[in-house]
Amino acid sequence: MALPIKYNIRNIIVRKGSTLATAFTIGLTVAVFLMVMALARGIDMTLSSSGEPLNMIVLREGSTAELNSSVTRENFNDLMFLDGVEREADKPLASGELVTLIYKARKGMSQGSNVTVRGVGPMSFKLRSGFQTVAGRLFQPGLTEAVVSKRIAERFQGLDIGDKFRIQTTDYTVVGLFDSAGKAFESEIWVDINSLASTTKRDGYSSVLMRVKDPNTLASLSKRITDDPKLHLKAVSERTFYEDQQGTASGALKYLAGFITFIMSVGAGFAGMNTMYAAVARRTKEIGTLRVLGFGRLSILIAFLLESIAIAVIGAVIGIVLALPLNFVSTGTSNWVTFSEIAFNFKVTPDLMALALLFGAIIGFIGSLLPSIRASRFKIVDALRA
């Protein structure tokens, strides 16, 4: 079937004002869609990249977050020497950690949010990849010193190197900043576990993180710990633990994305329809001519649909270009499971961009369907006489 493609392309170019206005309308819709999805994706990626595949986290039975969990020292000793726990130089790769919160004001505001403080031991660094001191130095064991994630130091007051902050009645000095390739613990402050235990007068741990030998062990060991009636503990893979936390925040965002983009695309669809109806009306004579030249009704229909889809795809590309700089934006919100700050980047990923293109094309298709059908139904005589 012959299509007057050249004719359509020339039309897009000749009517550049109208083309651009329509394309931009669709572009903005696509940009908003990407913006919300990129935010949800950022949260998802931060949390799901945070767990190491062979790590298992042990919490008190019934806890949803480390903050409201506790594991006794005796429990920790039992867990450490269980079969299946990975060892390094004959020491089990397991770390009891203590978690608390401090309230800090955001930069440029009088109010702020809770920041997670994690008491860690030497094994904690081995169990987490990506940790890297980017300024200053690491804290010294036994001292009230702290390393702060760079992103948190950027967003909150009084957390730069040399600053002091208070946990209960003890002052801690920030001696270094760290970075961890966008994982969840990049929203934290790390201090020595023993210092934090004496500061908070807590005997025991919030959670235990340990490395197991292989995926099968992870499943069997976590079942064994969770089912042990004496322990009152639950063990889950670190991945699952973080993925469960993202549920509420990014789930709500995806609903919001759906709602906003549905309504915006209806609006953009109407706009596209308007433009295409006008285009068809203005080009009635041309359509008649095309028919005389031998292009069939179906050719006309498809040609107009394609023209509109092309405009919409141009729009989607504009939208993607508008949304791309978001990749450089880092933001934060409170995690409603832990009541603490979680920092993350917007992520405009290739699959989201592909989705955006498809989405644009669909708006273009729906917007032009009725006008194109109309164009294809003109009688040659009437069209030429118009």
Next chain:
Amino acid sequence: MKYAKLIFKNILRNKRRTLLTISSLVVSLFLIISLATILTEFDRGTEEASPLRLVSRHAVSLGFVIPMAHLQKMKTVPGVKEAMPFSWFGGIWKDERNFFANFAVDARKMRDVIPEIKMSDADWQAFINDRQGAIVGAKLVKLYGFTPGQRITLKSPIYNQSVEFIIRGVYTGSDEKTLYFQYDYLNELLPAWAKDNVSTFSIVTNSAEDVPRVGQAIDSIFANSDAPTKTESEREFALSFQTMMGGVKTFLYAIMAAITFSLLLVMGNTMAMTVRERTKEVGTLKAIGFQRGTITALFLGEALVVASIGAGIGIGAAALLFRLVDVSIVIPNLLAFVPTNQTLAMAFGLSILVGFVSVVYSAYRVSGLTIAEALRSTE
């Protein structure tokens, strides 16, 4: 006004186009109003905070508890009228998806501390008399069909404890999505490590002027204790929750700006088409003596009428829908979902502005053509 008929004739000339433009306006305004309402509802907690009340919590963060024993000392501070525990339980009913707030309080003091909670005297008495009793907000009743006398079990991950309550009353008032129960009952059931502690106290003062002084006085009592407090007005407390949302507000504003801009493009494009198609007519109008100003005004009037109709329907639909259907029931963290009059006025202003900007340039340009140029137009 003598041109009103001309304006309306012009609007009705291409009915399909007008209809599509208006529909586009309606959906965009509906969306803008919905988003703006999310923003104003975030602020509701701050606006509805009582000027007489304070909230006292652990100085470090809400993640820590303070001893119940603080209460007696708090009550001795001059200016304090009454105080009671107001402790977050975080209980989940059946499934995590059924999220609603639940607090342990002192049933006997509650009416004095939170007078905006309205319930019949009989229900108050029933609540006070039953240690296991609980009261629920009217919206929770709508959502889950709770009835007085019903037994419900809440499981709190914080305390790792399930507690069974008996519903004794349904209250109305500002926050109708909360369940309150007796602190004493909970305290008995708690494990040793959690006993005799609360997450926050709610304190009511004699007058609003007392609030800052009382806050400082309370904090200075406990400053050197194991559990120092941070006591602030209810408003400040609500505000601190809001800032926890972080960048969400900026994000919503950005989306609203994008919608407005795309609306401008839609309207602008349509009006430009309309004006261009009528170039020849403009020539005719000029030939029979119409001035440039009058012609511009005719186009402007047309755009403004279309914008007003779109705004009227969009605003009316949003106002009506959100009043008939209370969306807040299904959105956690929002207590209500009612567009404010300011939001509706803002939406109207916005669409008038869009109507004006969309046509002013093309109308001014076309009406400036000479008669000959306009008549020669091939559009």
